[in-house]
Amino acid sequence: MSLLYWILILNLSILQASPSPVASRTLLSDNDGGGSSDPKVYAVELNATNFDGVLNNTSATYAIVEFYAHWCPACRNYKPHYEKVARLFNGPEAVNPGIILMTRIDCALKINTKLCDKFSVSHYPMLFWGPTKEFVSTTGWEPNQAKSEICIIDNGRTAERLVNWINNQIGSSYSLDDENIENKQLIQAKPSDPEQIAVPDYVLVKPSPTSVDMSIILENKMIKWARATSSQAGSRTVLREIGSDSGGGGGGGEPKDFAVELNTTNFDGVLKDTPATYAIVEFFANWCPACRNYKPHYEKVARLFNGPDAVHPGNILMTRVDCALKINNKLCDKFSVSHYPMLFWSQPVKFVNAGWEPNQAKSDIRVIDDGRTAERLLNWINKQIGSSYGLDDQKFENEQLPSNISDPGQIARAVYDVEEATATAFDIILEHKMIKSETRASLVKFLQLIVAHHPSRRCRKGSAEVLVNFDDLCPPDMLSSDTHEVATSNVKGALRNFQICGKEVPRGYWMFCRGSKNETRGFSCGLWVLMHSLSVRIEDGESQFAFTAICDFIHNFFVCEECRQHFYKMCSSVTSPFNKARDFALWLWSTHNNVNERLQKEEASLQTGDPKFPKIIWPPRQLCPSCYRSQKDKGSSQIDWNQDEVYKFLISYYGKTLVSLYKEKGLLADDGTSATLDDLVTSTNAVVVPVGAALAIALASCAFGALACYWRSQQKNRKYYHQLHSLKNI
Numbered sequence: 046m047s048l049l050y051w052i053l054i055l056n057l058s059i060l061q062a063s064p065s066p067v068a069s070r071t072l073l074s075d076n077d078g079g080g081s082s083d084p085k086v087y088a089v090e091l092n093a094t095n096f097d098g099v100l101n102n103t104s105a106t107y108a109i110v111e112f113y114a115h116w117c118p119a120c121r122n123y124k125p126h127y128e129k130v131a132r133l134f135n136g137p138e139a140v141n142p143g144i145i146l147m148t149r150i151d152c153a154l155k156i157n158t159k160l161c162d163k164f165s166v167s168h169y170p171m172l173f174w175g176p177t178k179e180f181v182s183t184t185g186w187e188p189n190q191a192k193s194e195i196c197i198i199d200n201g202r203t204a205e206r207l208v209n210w211i212n213n214q215i216g217s218s219y220s221l222d223d224e225n226i227e228n229k230q231l232i233q234a235k236p237s238d239p240e241q242i243a244v245p246d247y248v249l250v251k252p253s254p255t256s257v258d259m260s261i262i263l264e265n266k267m268i269k270w271a272r273a274t275s276s277q278a279g280s281r282t283v284l285r286e287i288g289s290d291s292g293g294g295g296g297g298g299e300p301k302d303f304a305v306e307l308n309t310t311n312f313d314g315v316l317k318d319t320p321a322t323y324a325i326v327e328f329f330a331n332w333c334p335a336c337r338n339y340k341p342h343y344e345k346v347a348r349l350f351n352g353p354d355a356v357h358p359g360n361i362l363m364t365r366v367d368c369a370l371k372i373n374n375k376l377c378d379k380f381s382v383s384h385y386p387m388l389f390w391s392q393p394v395k396f397v398n399a400g401w402e403p404n405q406a407k408s409d410i411r412v413i414d415d416g417r418t419a420e421r422l423l424n425w426i427n428k429q430i431g432s433s434y435g436l437d438d439q440k441f442e443n444e445q446l447p448s449n450i451s452d453p454g455q456i457a458r459a460v461y462d463v464e465e466a467t468a469t470a471f472d473i474i475l476e477h478k479m480i481k482s483e484t485r486a487s488l489v490k491f492l493q494l495i496v497a498h499h500p501s502r503r504c505r506k507g508s509a510e511v512l513v514n515f516d517d518l519c520p521p522d523m524l525s526s527d528t529h530e531v532a533t534s535n536v537k538g539a540l541r542n543f544q545i546c547g548k549e550v551p552r553g554y555w556m557f558c559r560g561s562k563n564e565t566r567g568f569s570c571g572l573w574v575l576m577h578s579l580s581v582r583i584e585d586g587e588s589q590f591a592f593t594a595i596c597d598f599i600h601n602f603f604v605c606e607e608c609r610q611h612f613y614k615m616c617s618s619v620t621s622p623f624n625k626a627r628d629f630a631l632w633l634w635s636t637h638n639n640v641n642e643r644l645q646k647e648e649a650s651l652q653t654g655d656p657k658f659p660k661i662i663w664p665p666r667q668l669c670p671s672c673y674r675s676q677k678d679k680g681s682s683q684i685d686w687n688q689d690e691v692y693k694f695l696i697s698y699y700g701k702t703l704v705s706l707y708k709e710k711g712l713l714a715d716d717g718t719s720a721t722l723d724d725l726v727t728s729t730n731a732v733v734v735p736v737g738a739a740l741a742i743a744l745a746s747c748a749f750g751a752l753a754c755y756w757r758s759q760q761k762n763r764k765y766y767h768q769l770h771s772l773k774n775i
C-alpha cells in the first residue's frame with residue numbers, strides 16, 4: 046500500500062476526527078454511556094469450525110440455520126425477529142428446550158465460504174430447516190434437489206410467521222408469548238435441590254459429548270452455560286446461565302472468554318477442522334493461581350484471533366486444556382506438560398494424534414518460551430510469522446470519526462468507500478458463484494457502466510480489464526453447460542486474478558460509510574454512494590441504460606433479499622424510459638429517500654439502526670438549504686423540494702466533492718503525469734474513457750456488432766499486455 050495513501054488517510058482521519066476537542070469528547074462519552082446494551086442473544090453463532098460439532102452434539106431434534114451476512118442491512122433488521130423465536134427454544138430460559146436449535150452463520154466471513162456454498166446460499170437472510178444430524182451428514186443442498194430432509198423456510202420474515210411456519214411443520218402450537226415457568230422454578234425456587242448445588246461457574250457435569258457444545262458456545266461468546274444432569278432424577282436438565290450477559294449481581298460482568306476450551310474428546314476434532322493457519326494450545330490447571338492470573342493476558346491475545354468479532358479471524362486458533370481434569374490426563378502427558386501454564390505453537394493439524402517431548406530432535410510443535418504477558422505473547426507470534434499485530438487492533442479502527450451529516454466535506458472520503466464497495470460487490474459475486482447464464486448479461490452491462498463512469502480511475506481501469514477478458518473467462522456457452530458447477534468454479538478462479546479496482550483498494554476501512562456500531566453501514570452505504578456517483582456522471586443518452594444496468598445489477602447481485610426485492614419493485618414501477626440524466630439522478634435520489642423513510646420507522650421500532658447515523662430524508666436542510674422551498678418538512682412526501690437545486694447539489698456532492706481529495710500513486714498516468722481532477726469528475730466518457738472503454742465495451746460482447754467481433758479476433762492474436770496498453774488511458 047502506498048505510503049502516500051496511508052498518510053492521506055491518516056491526515057483525513059485526524060482532520061475529520063478532531064474538529065474540536067469538545068466534539069470528540071462528546072463522542073467518547075456517548076460511546077461509553079448511553080447504556081443501550083444489546084438485547085440478549087439466543088441463537089447460536091456457528092462457523093466452519095464448530096458447525097458439525099454443535100449440530101452433532103445438541104440434544105435438539107431439529108435445527109434452523111440462518112445464513113446471513115454481517116453487512117446485510119435486512120439481516121440486521123431481521124435479527125430481533127429471529128431472536129424472539131430463538132428465545133423459545135435456545136438458552137437457559139427456553140420454553141421448549143431440546144426441540145429446535147436455532148443457529149446462524151455469517152457468510153461474509155471468509156472461513157464460512159465453503160459452508161455457505163454447500164447450502165447454495167443465494168440471498169440473505171436464508172433460513173434452512175431440518176433434522177439436526179442431517180445438516181452434518183448432508184453433502185449439501187441445492188435448489189432443485191429432488192429429495193432432501195433439509196428445506197428452506199420460505200415464510201419466516203417476521204417472528205410470528207416463523208413460529209407459524211414451525212407450527213405447521215411439526216404440528217406444534219408454540220406462541221411467541223410462551224413463558225418458561227418450569228425452568229424458572231427449577232432454578233430459583235429450589236436452592237436446596239442437590240441438582241443445583243456444586244455446579245461451579247463452568248463445569249462439565251456431563252463430560253462428553255456436551256463438552257464440545259460447551260467449548261463451542263464459549264468460543265462464540267454467546268452464553269455460558271452450566272449443564273447439570275442428574276442420573277437419578279429422571280434426566281431432568283437444569284440449565285443455568287452464568288455468562289457476562291446475564292448481568293448477574295452488580296454489573297461489571299465477567300470478562301468474555303475467547304480462547305477455546307479443549308479436552309480429550311474434542312481436541313483432535315477441533316484442531317483438525319479449524320480453518321486457522323496456526324494454533325496455540327495452553328495447558329493449565331484450574332487450581333493453579335499463576336494460570337488464573339495469566340488468563341486475562343491470554344484472553345487479550347485470543348480476542349484478536351478467536352470468535353465472530355475477531356480482528357484477525359482465521360489466522361490463529363487459541364485454545365486451552367485443563368490438565369487438572371482427569372479426562373485430560375493422557376492428553377497432557379502426551380505433551381509432557383511439566384509446568385503450568387505451558388504454551389505450544391504449531392499448525393493445527395500437527396497437534397492431531399501427535400505429542401511432544403522435551404528432547405525431541407525435531408518437532409513441528411514448539412514451546413512458546415516467552416509469552417508470559419499479552420504483549421510478549423503477541424511479540425512472540427509476530428516474530429514467528431512476521432506479522433505486526435497489536436493488542437489495540439480493532440475490527441473497525443475509525444470509530445471516533447464524527448457523524449457530522451451537515452459537513453459536505455465528508456463525502457470527499459467516500460471515494461475510497463466507492464472503491465471498496467465495488468471490490469466487495471465483485472468478491473461477493475465470485476464467492477457466491479452468481480455469474481450464470483441468466484445473470485451474465487446484466488453483469489456485463491454494469492461493468493460497461495462503471496468502465497465509463499466510475500469515479501475512481503483505478504476501478505475504471507480494473508473493470509475495463511475484466512470486461513476485455515470477459516468473453517474468454519466466462520463464455521456464455523460455458524455457463525449453460527451441464528458441468529455448471531465446474532464451470533462456475535473455473536470462472537471464479539479465472540476472474541479472481543483480476544482485481545476490479547486494483548490491488549491497493551482498502552478493505553475493511555470504510556471511511557465515510559463507517560458506522561459507530563459494527564456492521565451497521567459499510568457495504569450497503571458504499572453501494573448507494575457508488576450508484577449516486579454514477580448517476581451524476583452519465584450523459585442524457587445513457588440515462589435509460591444506466592437505469593436498467595443499476596436495477597438489474599441490484600436485482601441479480603445484491604444478495605440482501607429484502608433490499609433487492611424492494612428496490613426492484615421501485616424499478617418496475619417506472620413506466621416511461623428516462624431521457625435525461627437529471628431525471629434518472631433525481632429518481633435514484635427519491636428512491637433512496639423512500640428507502641430511508643421506510644427504514645426510519647423500522648429501525649426506530651427494532652432499535653437496529655446506527656444511533657449516530659439515523660436515517661433521514663436527505664439532503665438535510667443544513668447540507669443544502671436551497672433544496673428546500675418551504676419550511677415544512679415532515680417526511681419526504683411533504684417536503685416542497687426545489688428539484689433543480691437538488692440536482693445541482695447531487696452533481697456537486699457526488700461529482701467534484703466526492704473526488705476532491707482523491708489522490709493516489711496509482712493515479713499517475715503511465716507517462717508520469719498526474720491524473721487531473723477533471724479526469725475523475727468529468728461526466729462524459731469522451732474525456733475519461735476515450736477509445737479504451739468504447740473498445741472494452743465492444744469487446745465484452747459480440748452483440749455489439751460484427752465490426753467489434755472482427756476487431757476482437759484481430760486483437761486475440763496479440764499479447765495480453767498489448768491489450769492492456771490500449772487501456773492505459775482509461
Ligand SMILES: Cc1cc2nc3c(=O)[nH]c(=O)nc-3n(C[C@H](O)[C@H](O)[C@H](O)COP(=O)(O)OP(=O)(O)OC[C@H]3O[C@@H](n4cnc5c(N)ncnc54)[C@H](O)[C@@H]3O)c2cc1C
Nearest residue numbers: 118119566569570572573607608611612634637638658663
Ligand atoms: C439498493 C439498496 C436497497 C436497500 N434496501 C434496504 C431494505 O429494504 N431494508 C434495509 O434494511 N436496508 C436496505 N438497504 C440498506 C440501507 O439503505 C442502508 O444502506 C444501510 O442501512 C446503511 O445506512 P447508512 O446510514 O449508511 O445510509 P445509506 O442509506 O446507506 O446512505 C449512504 C449515504 O448516502 C447519502 N444519502 C442518504 N440518502 C440519500 C438520498 N436520498 N440521495 C442521495 N444520497 C443519499 C447519505 O450521505 C448517506 O450517508 C438497501 C441498500 C441498497 C443499496
